[in-house]
Amino acid sequence: MSDPKQEPEDELAGTEQPFVAHLMELRDRLIKAMLAIAVAVGILAIYPGPGPLYDMLAAPLVAHLPKGTTLIATSVISPFMVPLKILLMTGFLLALPFVLYQIWAFVAPGLYTHEKKLVLPLVISSTILFLIGVAFCYFFVFGQVFKFIQSFAPKSITAAPDIEAYLSFVLTMFLAFGVAFEVPVAVVVLARLGIVEIEKLKAFRSYFVVLAFIIAAIVTPPDVVSQLALAIPMILLYELGIWAAKVFIKHTQPPSEEA
Template identity: 55%
Template sequence: MSTSTPDDELAGTEQPFVAHLIELRDRLLYCIYGIAAAVIALAIWPGPNGLIDLIARPIRAHMPPDAKLIAIGVFSPFFVPLKVLLLVAVLLVLPWLMYQLWAFIAPGLYSHEKRFALPLIFFGSLLAYLGIGFVQFFVLDRMFAFIQGFTPSSVAATPDIASYVEAILSLYIAFGLAFQVPIVVMLLVRFEMVTVEKLREFRGYFIVVAFVVAAVVTPPDVISQLALAVPMCLLYEVGILGSRWFSRISRAPDDDKPEEAEKASS
């Protein structure tokens, strides 16, 4: 028996559990198709070796001209480029993957929720790209310059490609997630889990949290830790500034009626 009110725009849209499973299967297949297409495109150009050369460029810029990364593992020359190829393919189609997530949950959303859900998903994807780009084009160069500065002249710094790629991928993930701070802040305010005033009072504690997180998830050098903690603090402020606007535009139409009635009575 339905408990929906007559004014509920979702009334009558309930689907059986099997229909949800079929829809989930279709969305997962679309995700796989998108990743597969990206893998094929990247395999053609620039190719797995080209991707390895791209992500190795920051550290090779601070190595001797004739120095190269080494492969200690027997299968590293084969599996490491494939691992990089798959990760880059996933990142490339991230908006498509997020759209499939939105398309799956959209039937259960009200019209005012649909209005902000899709822009929020793509804004989150954009922030993830900004975080990864920040790592690739700003953090790595300065981090390796700092680290190589401590390398004795009698030591040849020739990192293993597998460990290097693992470290770089962990930085990509850490910065991609850390750059979602504005999304988290705006959602917390939107769903009334915290107020803007409380967020401002928590600002000093968040700075401590940001530096602790940066110390845990980044390598033990001050450059990468500052490069993660400082943007997190700035993005926290962005989230505070945007939370009032986001709460206003994502408000349900019925939420405005009590305020209008109160203004009319006064």
């Protein structure tokens, strides 16, 4: 007859692998991820191609430039390097779900069931939120920002932005909005790990509003439109994170030691 006080069996018992086996699996996962990125880049290089990809990226700015005005290249190799960088960036974003799956497949065997319930939703949600942030920046923020900036430009000035400067600006904005949209994930992680209690997160609301506007003022251009477009979603996502934290804490608790 079994002892009722006996500790529950470790669900990971017998799954240990030699260190070399882990390295070989990691190598295989990295190779698969790199191949996925290479395939995505190859497909995009054929259709629509590096040039059309750059035209698509530059469309929000070109739409608000004076008629007949185009972007310029101040470096000899810029017309080649800038579209190539955009091609690689787009290929990586296209293959990102498969890359994250390879990371998950490598890590998952070493996690308990309740840990998988926490990690997998966070990986998926963080990816979706990042892509939503980038899309929000491209389809809404860019149009409003460029329209606002051009409305203040004197008629005696002909705007002809450099393509490298524009690419740097775009990547900075994409990164800022992508990371800003990760606020719910950060709130969930802090609450789930017990670093900050949910009640303290609720009490921090008013301070976070100020913090959101400070961050928006630092990472966005000095115009009201882009700052509001970043700060307001961060505040709303903070509230979403508090609600999501309650759900995650409820459904990702480790099994009781008393079976």
